[in-house]
Amino acid sequence: MKEISKISIIISFLALWITSRLNSDDQTLIGFIFIFSFGILHGANDLVLIKNLKGNKNRSFLTFLGIYVLVVFISAILFLTIPLIVLIIFVVISAYHFGEQHFQDLENYKWTWGKPVFYLVYGSFILLLLFYFHNIEVQKIIFSITNYEISLVTNPAPLIISGVALLLLMIYNYFYIPTFKKIMVAEIIYLIVFALIFKLGSLIWGFAIYFILWHSIPSLHDQIKFLYGKYSFENFKLYFKSAFVYWIVSLIGIGVFYYFLKDEKIFDAIFFSFIAAITFPHAFVILKMFEKKA
Numbered sequence: 001m002k003e004i005s006k007i008s009i010i011i012s013f014l015a016l017w018i019t020s021r022l023n024s025d026d027q028t029l030i031g032f033i034f035i036f037s038f039g040i041l042h043g044a045n046d047l048v049l050i051k052n053l054k055g056n057k058n059r060s061f062l063t064f065l066g067i068y069v070l071v072v073f074i075s076a077i078l079f080l081t082i083p084l085i086v087l088i089i090f091v092v093i094s095a096y097h098f099g100e101q102h103f104q105d106l107e108n109y110k111w112t113w114g115k116p117v118f119y120l121v122y123g124s125f126i127l128l129l130l131f132y133f134h135n136i137e138v139q140k141i142i143f144s145i146t147n148y149e150i151s152l153v154t155n156p157a158p159l160i161i162s163g164v165a166l167l168l169l170m171i172y173n174y175f176y177i178p179t180f181k182k183i184m185v186a187e188i189i190y191l192i193v194f195a196l197i198f199k200l201g202s203l204i205w206g207f208a209i210y211f212i213l214w215h216s217i218p219s220l221h222d223q224i225k226f227l228y229g230k231y232s233f234e235n236f237k238l239y240f241k242s243a244f245v246y247w248i249v250s251l252i253g254i255g256v257f258y259y260f261l262k263d264e265k266i267f268d269a270i271f272f273s274f275i276a277a278i279t280f281p282h283a284f285v286i287l288k289m290f291e292k293k294a
């Protein structure tokens with residue numbers, strides 16, 4: 001088991017215990033604090049990462065900043081104009097992005113699309129599991145973003161389909177992907193722990209626990225390795241220093257949005273639209289980073 005997974009599973013068990021101790025509002029508040037800290041931070045060095053990708057070293061930083069701001073801006077406009085389509089694309093990209101982080105160390109499949117399909121199915125299952133346990137709330141947020149009632153969310157079919165697909169792929173992996181064989185039991189235990197946290201905790205708490213412990217922190221670890229050669233606390237400080245300005249700008253950005261709209265009911269909608277706009281370039285940068293690593 002990877003060192004980082006050991007830490008994540010121990011803290012996840014702790015989170016499970018905390019879930020039973022805190023009321024739902026406190027869980028949500030702490031969940032938001034986690035997302036605004038580690039969650040946003042893990043995407044705050046994207047520009048530095050792009051600059052460090054092969055072939056980009058001689059290009060100007062301002063060019064990347066310009067492209068990045070443009071992509072975020074276009075995503076935000078598209079979110080306002082064709083919200084349902086953009087939300088679906090966002091959820092699909094996020095699912096892939098979660099699976100990619102989680103199973104980065106698996107060796108390649110014989111078929112080219114094997115690994116990407118597995119990433120997508122795994123990430124979709126995680127998100128659909130969370131949506132299933134909080135279907136009414138998710139439906140409300142989707143409605144306030146898109147104005148569409150998505151009955152799919154209350155229907156267990158997508159969860160069942162992704163669950164069966166995941167099971168089949170896991171069985172395939174067990175026989176054909178040697179590194180998966182070693183982690184299979186641990187992966188099943190993780191899924192059970194996620195399901196318990198999602199079921200027992202609030203929506204934001206469940207999302208935050210997965211997003212921070214199983215996505216953002218492992219991603220921070222991999223980004224630091226990519227940028228500075230190895231993970232160490234010294235290198236984490238370097239990462240933090242270079243990410244700091246972008247992190248603060250993002251926090252101020254969402255703060256300003258909230259201040260002007262000041263409607264608590266649509267806070268979740270604004271929050272997820274904001275996350276979506278910064279996720280599009282982020283998922284692309286991380287895809288390129290892992291391609292380079294492979």
Ligand SMILES: CC1=C(/C=C/C(C)=C/C=C/C(C)=C/C=O)C(C)(C)CCC1
Nearest residue numbers: 090091094097138141142207272275279
């Ligand atoms: C939880 C949740 C949603 C999805 C959030 C997602 C998919 C977040 C992905 C974030 C990523 C990938 C960040 C970058 O690394 C919806 C559909 C808005 C509905 C309300 C609850």
